[in-house]
Amino acid sequence: MVKPKTILIRGGTVVTSQTLLDADVLIRGEQIQAIGHDLTAPRGAESVDATGLLVLPGVIDAHVHIQLNTGIYASPSNWQVESRAAAFGGVTTVVDFATQFPGQSFAEALKARLAEAAPSYIDYAFHMMVTDVPPGQEDMLGDLVELGIQSLKLYTTYRPNYYADDATLLRLLEAAGRYGLMTLVHCENDALVTAQTQSLIEAGNTGWRYHGASRPALAEREAAARVLLLAEAADAPVVIVHNSIGATAALVAAARARGQAAFCETCPQYLLLDNTLYEGSEPWRYILQPPLRDPGEREKLWTLVAEGAVDMLVTDHCDYTLAQKMAVDDFTKTPGGLPGLETLLPLLATFGVGDGYLDWSDLVRLLATNPALIYNLWPRKGALLPGADADIVLYDPEPTDTLTVERLHSAAGYTPYEGIQVQGRVVSTLRRGTFLVRDGEFVAGDNVGVYLPRRPLS
């Protein structure tokens, strides 16, 4: 066991969600003890020179699927490998999902997932995928509070396993609101997606290149509008996940402007990639739901991110392997989801901050502060404040790197961002005062992360 100690990070530029300041950070044990100018190192403290580096709070990726098993496809990767990749990318906390398979209690679902996550190097919490709550038994959601789970996930698509019809959505939203739980909803109108997919199948057009066409943007927009309406009627806070088009994020922003507790996320893949890639030579790389969209949507989404209409930037990381993605040139038989944990911060530093859509404080707000607040991890996580966990990334904004699978660490074995140039590099990552990555080397030893139980919203 690597014992946490006293560390003074000196001479860096500390980035909070409000401001940038030239300050030192004193870490004692697992927590930040002080932030200030020219702090004196206590006797025995280890001094870390951060001159020229940005000192960021550890990234919280609030939407990931590590070692995912949908019942149809199972990723052969594991938490040890993927959390190591995450640490190389400056991610110190993830909120993943525990799936309630039919007939299972929430406690059983969480127990199975906790066992899988035990070797994780970074800290973790879970949203519960709620699939089986019969009418009249909505008080089952109270069990989530006991388990330290503050958020649940519902789907408007994927029959028959995950799909929730409108009546189910409404009664679960109502119950979630009563218990102070946040509800995340995957929004795609199931009938529109099914009809479009069916007509492609009938025409014999099932190759990867037709994936984008199978899930129209209107399906997302319609479902998001409907879910926002249902959440408003239920008086329940809601997160519309992985917005892939500007119109969805704009709907959420408008709902919030009317006073609704509605939030949204988008992902680097929707900001940086588009559906022209389905016509290219490697369309298998981009099979995900929702799919990549028209090129014009990228700029619309960036503008909304810059305006503050988007609350969180997440990866929706899936570690399905190259072999699984390429097994058969048929979008109906290819597991959906892209790896992204390790590339999240450098991509957004490059194309968000570098291209002028965001400043560093905005990036901290989107990658740490907001997810911590929305999912009730604040102020233990997401904050560079005395008393907070010492989850810290030292980021060098100077070097230029080319993203390539040879230098990444996910078991996926490919990246959708192959060959893209990024500005800056994660130098070191500390999780609760322990170096996971130091000067580019993985040094965590056997020091593993912990489960983060969360309380309901007040």
Ligand SMILES: [Zn+2]
């Ligand atoms: Zn997801």
